Amino acid sequence: MTKVLGLLLGLLTAIGGFIDIGDLVVEAEVGSRFGLSLAWVVIVGLIGVCIFVQMSGRVTAVSKRATFEIIRERLGPRIGAANLGASFLINLLTLSAEIGGIALSLQLASSVSPFLWIPLAAFAIWLVIWRVKFSVLQNVVPLFGLALVGFGVAVFLLSPDWGALLRQVAQPRVSPDEHVSTYWYFAVSLFGSAMTPYQVTFYSSAAVEEKWSAEQITRSRLNVLMGYPVGALISISIAACAAIVLMPHHVNVSSLTQTVLPVAQVGGVLLLAVVLVGMVAATFGAALESTLASGYTIAQFFGWSWGKFRKPREAARFHLTIIITLLIGIGVLMTGVDPVQVTEIAVVFSAIALPLTYLPILVVANDPSYMGDRVNGRVLNGFAMVYLVIVLVASVAGVPLMIITGAGA
Amino acid sequence: MRSRHATALIRACAVLLGATMVLTGCVTTSGGPPGELQRALQRADSAAFTVQVSFRQLQAGRTLPTTAETTCENMLEQAQTAQHDASTVSVDNAAQHVLRARVAQAIAATASLIVSVQDYLAHTSTASAHRLLAQLGSNRRLLAALHRRLGSSP
Numbered sequence: 368m369t370k371v372l373g374l375l376l377g378l379l380t381a382i383g384g385f386i387d388i389g390d391l392v393v394e395a396e397v398g399s400r401f402g403l404s405l406a407w408v409v410i411v412g413l414i415g416v417c418i419f420v421q422m423s424g425r426v427t428a429v430s431k432r433a434t435f436e437i438i439r440e441r442l443g444p445r446i447g448a449a450n451l452g453a454s455f456l457i458n459l460l461t462l463s464a465e466i467g468g469i470a471l472s473l474q475l476a477s478s479v480s481p482f483l484w485i486p487l488a489a490f491a492i493w494l495v496i497w498r499v500k501f502s503v504l505q506n507v508v509p510l511f512g513l514a515l516v517g518f519g520v521a522v523f524l525l526s527p528d529w530g531a532l533l534r535q536v537a538q539p540r541v542s543p544d545e546h547v548s549t550y551w552y553f554a555v556s557l558f559g560s561a562m563t564p565y566q567v568t569f570y571s572s573a574a575v576e577e578k579w580s581a582e583q584i585t586r587s588r589l590n591v592l593m594g595y596p597v598g599a600l601i602s603i604s605i606a607a608c609a610a611i612v613l614m615p616h617h618v619n620v621s622s623l624t625q626t627v628l629p630v631a632q633v634g635g636v637l638l639l640a641v642v643l644v645g646m647v648a649a650t651f652g653a654a655l656e657s658t659l660a661s662g663y664t665i666a667q668f669f670g671w672s673w674g675k676f677r678k679p680r681e682a683a684r685f686h687l688t689i690i691i692t693l694l695i696g697i698g699v700l701m702t703g704v705d706p707v708q709v710t711e712i713a714v715v716f717s718a719i720a721l722p723l724t725y726l727p728i729l730v731v732a733n734d735p736s737y738m739g740d741r742v743n744g745r746v747l748n749g750f751a752m753v754y755l756v757i758v759l760v761a762s763v764a765g766v767p768l769m770i771i772t773g774a775g776a
Numbered sequence: 777m778r779s780r781h782a783t784a785l786i787r788a789c790a791v792l793l794g795a796t797m798v799l800t801g802c803v804t805t806s807g808g809p810p811g812e813l814q815r816a817l818q819r820a821d822s823a824a825f826t827v828q829v830s831f832r833q834l835q836a837g838r839t840l841p842t843t844a845e846t847t848c849e850n851m852l853e854q855a856q857t858a859q860h861d862a863s864t865v866s867v868d869n870a871a872q873h874v875l876r877a878r879v880a881q882a883i884a885a886t887a888s889l890i891v892s893v894q895d896y897l898a899h900t901s902t903a904s905a906h907r908l909l910a911q912l913g914s915n916r917r918l919l920a921a922l923h924r925r926l927g928s929s930p
Contacts, residue, residue, distance in 0.1 A: 632838065635838040
C-alpha cells in the first residue's frame with residue numbers, strides 16, 4: 368500500500384512539475400492566436416524532454432556522479448565551459464521568469480503590485496532551499512501545481528466543438544491574420560518551453576541528492592513517462608481555453624489575467640481560486656528547481672562540494688551561488704522589465720542553447736568508461752539523434768525568427 | 777588564405793543581416809501606416825474586450841475583485857501602449873493624418889473607459905456598471921469600424 372501511495376505521489380509530482388511560467392504564458396498566447404494548431408510541438412517537446420531527462424538520470428544512477436561533473440571531465444574545460452555558460456544563463460533567465468510568475472500569480476489573488484511580491488517570493492525560495500528537506504521540496508510543491516488541472520476542467524465546462532478542436536490539432540493551419548514566420552517563432556518558443564534545460568540538470572542532481580538505486584530509477588522513469596504526458600495535456604488545455612474563448616474575439620494574450628479569463632468564465636470564483644493556487648505552486652516549484660539547478664551547474668563544474676544532502680556549512684559555495692543567483696534574478700525583475708516578456712525571451716533562448724546542453728549528455732551516455740554496459744541502446748540513440756537535429760534547427764532558427772517577427776508581435 | 781576566409785565570413789554575415797532586415801521590414805511593419813494603425817487598434821480592442829469580460833464576470837460573482845482590478849491595471853498599460861504606437865506612426869498623406877488622429881482618439885477613449893472601470897472598482901465613481909459596460913461595447917464597435925476602414929484604405 369505504501370509503495371502504491373509512493374508511486375501515486377511521484378506520478379502526481381511529475382504531472383505538476385511539468386508546467387511552469389513558460390507554459391502559462393506561451394500556451395495561452397499561442398491558443399489565442401493559432402488555436403490548437405501548435406499542439407504537435409508540445410508533443411514533440413514532451414518526447415524530447417522525456418528522452419533526455421531519463422538519459423541524464425541513468426547516467427547519474429550508473430556513475431553515481433551528476434551529469435555536469437562528468438561532462439567537464441569527459442569533454443574538457445572548453446566544451447564544459449560552453450555547456451556551463453549556456454545552461455547557467457538560461458537557468459538565470461528562467462529563474463527570473465519564474466519569480467516574476469510567482470509575483471504575477473500572487474498579484475491576481477491580492478491585487479498587490481508584483482514589485483512588492485518579487486523580493487518576498489525570492490526570500491521564500493531561499494528559505495525553502497535552506498530549511499526544507501529535499502524530498503519535501505521535490506514532492507509537496509509540485510503536488511499543489513496539480514491544481515492546474517482546473518484548465519482541463521474548464522475546457523470540458525466550456526463545451527467546445529470537439530471536432531473543430533481536433534481538426535486544429537490534426538490539420539495545423541496558419542490563419543490569414545498571422546504570418547508563417549510568427550507561427551514558426553511560437554513553435555520554437557513552445558519547443559524551448561517544453562525542453563527547458565534546468566529540468567535535466569535538476570533531475571540528474573536529484574538522483575545524487577536522494578541516492579537513487581536501480582529500483583528508484585525504474586520508478587522515477589515510470590513517473591516521468593506517465594506524469595509528463597498528463598502535464599503536457601494540462602499544458603495543451605491552457606491553449607484550448609484560450610482558443611475557445613479568446614481566439615474568436617482576436618484577443619492577443621499579453622498577461623496572466625487573460626490566461627485565467629476563460630477559467631473564471633465557466634468555473635466561477637471556485638475554479639479560478641483553484642487555478643490560482645496551481646499557478647503559484649507551479650511557478651514556485653519551477654523557481655525552486657531552476658534556482659537549485661543554477662547552484663548545481665556552477666558547483667559541479669568547479670568541483671565544489673554541493674547538495675542539500677550536506678549541511679549548508681559543508682556546501683557553503685553552493686549555497687552562496689544560490690543566494691547570488693536569486694539576487695541577480697531580483698535585480699533583473701526590479702529594472703521594471705515585464706516578467707511576461709522575460710518569460711517569452713527565456714523560452715526562445717532555451718531553444719537556442721539546447722544543443723549545448725543536450726549534446727554533451729548524449730556523448731556521456733554513450734561512453735562505456737562511465738556507463739559500462741549501460742550505454743544507450745541503438746533505438747534510444749536513434750531517437751536522440753533525431754532530436755539533436757530538431758534541437759539544432761530550433762537553435763539556429765531561434766534568433767532570426769525572433770528578429771523577423773519582432774518577438775512574435 | 778585566412779583573410780580570404782574572414783572576408784567570405786563577413787560577406788556571408790552581411791548578406792544574412794541584410795536578408796534578416798528585409799524580412800523584418802516585411803513582417804513587423806507590414807501594411808504600411810494603415811497596417812501599423814490596425815495593429816494598434818487590435819491591441820486596444822484586446823484590452824477593451826478583456827476588461828469588458830472581466831467586469832461582467834465580477835458583476836456576476838464569477839471572478840475575484842483582486843483579479844478584476846489586476847486585469848484593469850494590465851489592460852490600461854496595453855491601451856496606453858497602443859495609443860503611443862498609434863500616435864507615433866509616420867503617415868504619408870493628409871488622409872492618413874486624419875485617420876491616425878481618429879485612431880489615437882478612439883484608443884484614448886478606451887484607456888479612459890478602463891480608468892472609469894478602475895474608479896468603479898475602487899468605489900470612487902458614481903457611474904453605473906451597466907452604463908460602463910455599454911460604453912465599453914460602443915467603444916469596441918468604434919475600434920472595429922476604424923479597423924475595417926483602414927483595411928479598405930489604400
